[in-house]
Amino acid sequence: MSESSGTERQTATVDSDSIEDPLLEVDGLRKQFGGVVAVDGATFAVGEGSLTGLIGPNGAGKSTTFNCITGIHEPTGGRVTFDGQEITGLPPYTLANRGLVRTFQIARELSDMTVLENVMLAPDDQVGESAIRSVLPGLRDDVIADEEAVRDRAWETLDFFEIDHLAHENAGNLSGGQRKLLEMARVLMTDPEMVLLDEPLAGVNPTLEEKLLERIHELRREQGLTFLLVEHDMDVIMNNCEHIIVMHQGSVLAEGDAEAITSDERVLEAYLGGEV
């Protein structure tokens, strides 16, 4: 991994070189909007199969970093590598097809579609996404076979997140927490390798929060999924992530496990707004 953001490293932080098997590598990422530099040379890596937390005070550039990685914004500079291949600036659908998907800070359910439709939309390259196949009598049989498989998987996923009782409900009628679950279910249906979660727990009640976190751990354990998590609730980050990246003013300020981060005086300073 190359040089990082000009900030000096503290003893407590772990250099990203030490990340074994990085699945996602961000190197010198930079994004400028007009005269404002939102991300300024962020460099970090996310290990395969890990649950990594990304934190930082408001305006630290976390969301912009997310948007640059997932192709919503085109980065002004820097490189993003996923699974050994450069993915900088690729459009979101290409990334999703390669196994890198995201959720949104404010759950973006497709509100006039049912929960099942939302979930069934997600799988890649469905046979029936071809207009001709979905119409012509001979070819439609393949579509139906594929659809049945997708439907069954969709039900399984809804069961997994315990929102199967809402399957035929319009997504717009769901509560805030249920929308978060739906969004997770939808993302899983794309068969991802890595999921970027943008504040998945905001506005979620404690019971549901527990459930969501349990699911995330289960998916790591059983399917080997990798997660990068932006979250405001420090307890969640500290208790669940084995690796934490702290961003401040557009670049990475510190990295390490929970203990290293909590004892890092500069992180505290960044949060309380002192000089760094």
Next chain:
Amino acid sequence: MGLVANAGDSRAAVVDRPGAVAVAAVLGYLVLDLVVKLSGISVFFLGMQVLGGSLELGSLLSMVIDGLLVGLAVGLAGIGLSMTYSILDFANFAHGDTVTAGAFLGWVAAYIAAGLGTGAPIAELFMLNSGRQLSTVSTFVPVLLGLVVAGVGSVGVTLLVDRLTYRPMRAAGNISLLIASIGVALAMRYLIAFVFGTQTSGVASGGLRITFFGTVSMTDNEVTLLVVSLLLMLAVHLLLQRTKLGKAMRAMADNEDLARVTGIPTERVIRLTWILGGGLAGVGGYLLVLESGTISFNFGWILLLLIFAAVIVGGIGSIYGAMAGGVLIGLVDSLALIWLPSGLTRAAAFLVLIVVLLLRPSGIFGGVTTA
């Protein structure tokens, strides 16, 4: 990092440039051709005439004046369309029919005023049927009265429509409002047709031809259009820059949320927007009829797309842009005749609209989208 950023910029430029380059090339060719044409030379290449021909300076000037006159009226009418777009956030497809409504109200008033005492039956006067042709010189007071009635009447119509249609749906999305305006357009146009019929009536014709500089001539009605629209544009400018409510309109077009927390009475500003936009549309329609001489129930509807073109070329939401865009589209509509057969000049104006929307959606007068 800098290198990467530059590479990204130039990539973006290459993507953007072909359109701009093509437009510049076409414009350059047209200007060159115009100069060659005026000098009366023709240039042939491989047996085809590629440049030049003949064009009298006088006919060029009269085309410019035609375009300018239509453009001023279109620009005047466009102000309202632009304002409703920026303040109420929707494309008002009923604006053209407001132009028609104002024109009819104004011309009925002018016609009756001019016909009183001549013994013409009132029904014929009301129906604009007596065959009388008004002009500024011969019937100054009725024409002036009609102008005022056109403005005031279309304000009334606009406020009524707002009250019945748009106000109950302030919270609705812009596409719902657009669709509602299509309903308003239909209803208004055919109410006018119900009252006045679907025929075209000749109501005005220049009473006097004034020649300037020996080559250019305009009728008194055309001069009226020129003077009144320039005065009204100046008045709009002063209103926006000097009066409190005008500044509030600009503020609201700029940032509606901030306007609300600043204590600007947004509903009143919306009403003023309708008043100003509707009034100017009506006056614009009245003046266009004064210039062209004829009026029919759907002339505003036919004009609507041209008004949209003006507003978009000028940058939708910008009032000064609407004025300038009107003049520009008027000129395109008229000058296109130098190169294109008469059947295609209107198509040329619409093509300009499409090209501008694709290449520079913020309008050609810069990215300022507010008043």
Next chain:
Amino acid sequence: MSQRATVSAEVTLPDPSERLLAIRNLDAGYGDLQVLSDVHMDVADEEYVVIVGPNGAGKSTVMKSVFGLTTYMGGEVVFDGTDISERNPDEIIYEGISYVPQTGNVFGSLSVRENLEMGAYILDEVPEDRIEDVYERFPILRERSEQDAGTLSGGQQQMLAMGRALMLDPDLLLLDEPSAGLAPDLVEDMFDRIDRINDDGTAILMVEQNAKEALRRCDRGYVLVQGQNRYEDDGSVLLNDEQVRQDFLGG
């Protein structure tokens, strides 16, 4: 040590009628989404109060609720003895509260002077003396008075936004993260200016990300976590409280 203020029954809150601003049991949010639950807050005459807390705690929502910009769900907001819980911003501004949003707080296409005039829109006449006061407070605005606000730097825009809010000489000024987006060397200057506004008799309720600086300067502070009161105390007490520090970082 800091007192827990989350359970209203255990804490005796001051009588609302004695406070300039009193928020009691406030529930509020946006549409269906509830952000604040059972929030209490007070601002006395000429007091300088700061709300701090982690991202997403609902700090800005408190201020927006005071100004009638959120969906009201319960409780009350009393200002100067009047219940304003369900009023709209255009009514509240008449009561003597002005609000400076965090972003989009100037009219970019209006000149500096016109922005100030808009600040006094509800008055019949443009109050030249108030404009003069604002110019004296922020001399740079006088220099730039004919310039479009959109062309000002971030710090100047922030001053203009405050100047606009001061045009009505409010009793209470609501400031949403006035230091956000400012270069570090301007932050100090901005806080000094806010101090002076407060010294001149305007009560301030401010949300600030820059918690350390804000707590150092204010009279009292509230710590909000997940839409609820967590602590309240004098700024300096909160600043030095280990528990507060921990709550910012969890653990």
Next chain:
Amino acid sequence: MSVAESVRDRLDALPDIGLVAGFMGAIWAIMLVLALSVGGAEWANLAAGFIGSVTVLIGGYAILALALNLQWGYTGLFNIGIAGFMAVGAYTTAILTAPTDPAAGAVAGLGLPLWVGLLGGMLAAAVIGGLAALPALRLKADYLAIVTVAFSEVIRLTVNWSGLAEFSLFGRTLGTGGATGISFESANDVAGSLVNGVGAPVAAAFQGVGVSAPNLANLTYGLMLMAVVGASYWVFARLTNSPFGRVLKAIREDETVTQSLGKDTRVFKIKTFMIGCALMGLAGVLFRGQAGYISPSQFRPTITFYVFAALIIGGSGSNTGSILGAATFSGLLFYLPARIGENVPLGTRAPSNIVEAVAALGSLDPFPLVAYTVGNVSTLRFVLIGVVLIYIIQNQPDGLLGHRNEPAASVDLDRSRADLGGESDE
């Protein structure tokens, strides 16, 4: 419960095919009653005329509304250039099929068979639609609306231009006919030959009760058009009840999310534009060119707005709703008022203009105003259409069927049987 709600509840209870049949039947019945009450001895011929014309109208608008529903109702693409795409299809068909040796004064074409012409027309409309879709990839909905309506006017003005009225291409003379239009082999002739050929015994029976041959052909044509509607519905229902349709709905709801779930939304938008425009092109020739003649004035933007009215009345997002909306719009709002107006005897006291009508009120005689109103009902119906549109957008934005939950999937979405074992279902 409001009237609209009770109507809706009753509609919901019917299966779609019954719903459409019931609607059509009711409209035919109204026409029959009208013919009986004004036709006297001629009632049968009049009824055939009414029913034939209303069926042709409904068929035409239903095809257009289905096409628009795919683009706007499903995908959220605000295309208001329908008239232009109709013109592309109609003119292509006309030029392909117009005879090579036309009658005096008419324009020559390529003389190809009608089915080639129809396919060519759909193809041309699809290609032009695909081109027009390119801006759709980057423009906001209301800008797209303005671009498409301008585009449709450019097309109309181009075919109207005298320079294209007749020109030579590869040694063959052809053209658009300019403002006078172009004649070609009409689809109506096919209906006529059907009536005279296979349908001769039935035709004889109809003619026995006084139905004229043209009216019979018209009626037959209307039914043929309904068959095209049926076929289009079948195609579109399969298209939308599939993963393809699911992506379209998702684009309408939130394009960014759809992209981040791995769908290249640009491809879907272009396809949607091409498929919808192909059908609009077909409707252009079958509907406007029924009589084997088209001219530019048949493709003014107004028709676009009528299609919008039909779709909004029916409920955007629903294929069945599109057909019901087309039937309601063209049968009850467009056709019926005009026929009623024509057939009410007004006597000799009907005034020639509104001033006389209103003046008569002064002498307490309301008849002239009533007579004037009835006499101009074909103008007033457009006011009615406008008002209905405003009412629906304000109060019933879902139209008749837009509220229905029609999941986009090609299979039954209930949990499959195999799954029912362990956990309890719902």
